[in-house]
Amino acid sequence: MSTQLSAGSTIETRCTRCKGILNHSIVAMVGEKIVRVECSTCHGVHAFHPVKVPKAPAVVKAGQKKAAAPRKAKADPEAAERAEWAELQPDMDSAQAIPYDMTRVYRLKNLLSHPNFGLGIVQLIIPPNKIDVLFQDGKKRLRCG
Numbered sequence: 508m509s510t511q512l513s514a515g516s517t518i519e520t521r522c523t524r525c526k527g528i529l530n531h532s533i534v535a536m537v538g539e540k541i542v543r544v545e546c547s548t549c550h551g552v553h554a555f556h557p558v559k560v561p562k563a564p565a566v567v568k569a570g571q572k573k574a575a576a577p578r579k580a581k582a583d584p585e586a587a588e589r590a591e592w593a594e595l596q597p598d599m600d601s602a603q604a605i606p607y608d609m610t611r612v613y614r615l616k617n618l619l620s621h622p623n624f625g626l627g628i629v630q631l632i633i634p635p636n637k638i639d640v641l642f643q644d645g646k647k648r649l650r651c652g
């Protein structure tokens with residue numbers, strides 16, 4: 508976007524009288540260089556003072572703003588668990604599933620069937636008597652023997 512500037516073009520620059528970055532029209536140029544500008548606000552004609560306008564006005568000072576919206580993706584481990592279950596599901600043979608019984612001892616990767624949660628795979632043994640099981644609805648911590 509190299510817009511060809513010429514006398515009469517509008518450019519944003521500092522006005523010495525208004526003390527702000529304002530639109531000016533170019534009054535005189537020498538070659539590619541702007542030499543005199545007229546402030547569109549006070550109509551004062553003055554020498555052109557190049558300004559370094561920050562290229563990215565979107566940059567917000569750290570801590571000024573809250574970091575966008577609350578993170579959703581990270582706060583949904585259940586979705587990942589459901590996806591994991593769906594991936595394992597084809598290998599689940601309900602005929603082989605062990606009916607869930609809180610007095611029973613389970614081993615890692617055991618397939619069990621729970622009256623409420625359905626088929627699940629034992630993913631973690633937590634001594635002395637807990638197991639983490641991945642069900643269709645996500646991971647559940649169950650009691651075991």
Ligand SMILES: [Zn+2]
Pocket residue numbers: 522523524525526529546547548549550551
């Ligand atoms: Zn001005």
